[in-house]
Amino acid sequence: MTQVAHAFTGVSPAIVRLGKLAPLGRAEIEALEAEVANSFRLPGRAELLHEGRAVGRARLMLSGWAARVRYLEDGRRQIMSFVLPGELIGHCTQAQAVAVSTVTALDEVVACAAPAPGSHAALDAAYAVGQAREEAYLLAQIVRLGRMNAEERITGLLLELLHRLDEAGLVRDGGFDAPLTQEMLADVTGLTPVHVNRTLQVLRRRGDIEWKSHRVRIADPDALAERIGFVARRVTAE
Amino acid sequence: MTQVAHAFTGVSPAIVRLGKLAPLGRAEIEALEAEVANSFRLPGRAELLHEGRAVGRARLMLSGWAARVRYLEDGRRQIMSFVLPGELIGHCTQAQAVAVSTVTALDEVVACAAPAPGSHAALDAAYAVGQAREEAYLLAQIVRLGRMNAEERITGLLLELLHRLDEAGLVRDGGFDAPLTQEMLADVTGLTPVHVNRTLQVLRRRGDIEWKSHRVRIADPDALAERIGFVARRVTAE
DNA sequence: CGGCCATTTGAAGGAAGTCAAGCGTAGTGG
DNA sequence: CCACTACGCTTGACTTCCTTCAAATGGCCG
Numbered sequence: 001m002t003q004v005a006h007a008f009t010g011v012s013p014a015i016v017r018l019g020k021l022a023p024l025g026r027a028e029i030e031a032l033e034a035e036v037a038n039s040f041r042l043p044g045r046a047e048l049l050h051e052g053r054a055v056g057r058a059r060l061m062l063s064g065w066a067a068r069v070r071y072l073e074d075g076r077r078q079i080m081s082f083v084l085p086g087e088l089i090g091h092c093t094q095a096q097a098v099a100v101s102t103v104t105a106l107d108e109v110v111a112c113a114a115p116a117p118g119s120h121a122a123l124d125a126a127y128a129v130g131q132a133r134e135e136a137y138l139l140a141q142i143v144r145l146g147r148m149n150a151e152e153r154i155t156g157l158l159l160e161l162l163h164r165l166d167e168a169g170l171v172r173d174g175g176f177d178a179p180l181t182q183e184m185l186a187d188v189t190g191l192t193p194v195h196v197n198r199t200l201q202v203l204r205r206r207g208d209i210e211w212k213s214h215r216v217r218i219a220d221p222d223a224l225a226e227r228i229g230f231v232a233r234r235v236t237a238e
Numbered sequence: 239m240t241q242v243a244h245a246f247t248g249v250s251p252a253i254v255r256l257g258k259l260a261p262l263g264r265a266e267i268e269a270l271e272a273e274v275a276n277s278f279r280l281p282g283r284a285e286l287l288h289e290g291r292a293v294g295r296a297r298l299m300l301s302g303w304a305a306r307v308r309y310l311e312d313g314r315r316q317i318m319s320f321v322l323p324g325e326l327i328g329h330c331t332q333a334q335a336v337a338v339s340t341v342t343a344l345d346e347v348v349a350c351a352a353p354a355p356g357s358h359a360a361l362d363a364a365y366a367v368g369q370a371r372e373e374a375y376l377l378a379q380i381v382r383l384g385r386m387n388a389e390e391r392i393t394g395l396l397l398e399l400l401h402r403l404d405e406a407g408l409v410r411d412g413g414f415d416a417p418l419t420q421e422m423l424a425d426v427t428g429l430t431p432v433h434v435n436r437t438l439q440v441l442r443r444r445g446d447i448e449w450k451s452h453r454v455r456i457a458d459p460d461a462l463a464e465r466i467g468f469v470a471r472r473v474t475a476e
Numbered sequence: 477c478g479g480c481c482a483t484t485t486g487a488a489g490g491a492a493g494t495c496a497a498g499c500g501t502a503g504t505g506g
Numbered sequence: 507c508c509a510c511t512a513c514g515c516t517t518g519a520c521t522t523c524c525t526t527c528a529a530a531t532g533g534c535c536g
Contacts, residue, residue, distance in 0.1 A: 054475060070381050073467045078384040080377050093331065094366040096475040100374040128332040136338040138376045139318050143308050145383035146316040146428030150492070181514065190384030195492055197516065229311045237292060237334040387523075419482065433524055435484060451533095 014062045017086025017168035022125035031115040039112035049103040058091040064109030068101040079188035107179035132235035150199040153189040159230045175217030252300045255324025255406035260363035269353040277350035287341040296329040302347030306339040317426035324406045345417035370473035388437040391427040397468045413455030
């Protein structure tokens, strides 16, 4: 973990996203920036949290993607969810907490300590909303895996990612950068890499998506959402 | 919702289970019993929470089973998780919270208001642990649906239920009562009722489980857990 | 007894998995 | 500059697990 300094522009997407969960005041932004100044960088494959080990202080993802993963004894791997810029790792209200899942960096990740809860009410609100969202993402993932076919799983996931990244301002020209290989996509959708490949081809030929060298574009998100019945869930009344 | 009174013996499993999450003192037990005295009864199929609607006060399941469900437009149904006696419904730290899933009673359910957080430290600790467990259950469900075959999904789920019910003292002779039809089991495991039926037959013939008229017995839980690689996750250091 | 619901069974089809090989491209080192 | 490697993507042939459709059986209760 190397200490590095960042210009505000480099890290702002994360704070932008956090601020959308609950409106942050001047004090909260300052508390965040103080932590951002001490952000650290992790290479791909590094572990941010290890299942069964004590959860230290919560961390805030500033850039890069991480994944909550679990391995079966015979090597099967399941990615349970992604952690994107502006999202928290290891946030919990429990004292003696132990990580329930390993969190692995998928590419180079920049993160910082999350300001401790209890000091800023607005930040606590954002944490609470963030936690509720995380739960909603897990539920959506369960529905994808339990009741959707390969096409629906992939498009549903991509639409969710589009929404989440959009909130962090990480969507440009209707597309986003994703550090995902087809194998990772298989591990998150519960499919095999081969089948993911074939399904992507169908989606590409049909003009639904473009996916080239880690850049994903969805032609018509609303139409696609309509077609597969995707809904972005609210976790809070306005 | 009819108001009914309960003898302590009728409701204790729930409190027993809650007390296992964090040691409760005399004051907490009394606060719980005060709420239990106003418990209410809901028939099967009743909704305890409706997706998209405001979450009122959290409730504590005293007896019966509930399920968090989601329907797709074409009628496909997915049960995302079960809520068992001693577990909370609608607990969240957010102010303007909105339910992220509908919760439906699977059979007759008795529940009461959960004592509000903030008044008893030990109870808050139990809530926090309960929430962490709930997350762990969702993650386990994701792994089952994403990377396990029919046999593993069913046995894995049954082992989890055995553990959870055992903590509430609801396991007798190595078995428990489950208000589940094979159709519900299909909806939770992401399979079809027909395939659940065939898989259960295999498990029965092999002597792994008995399942007759809502009574489930697992012959050798430890051996079965070993075989499919089931692990009950800790969420807290001892 | 008759109706209803859950379970069971059979036969056939399909979505996704497995195995194995062939590409393309980027990085490395002689 | 060109092997040589490594990794990710692509393709083909074949298999399997699970689904679908449809009908039969069994238990429970009015």
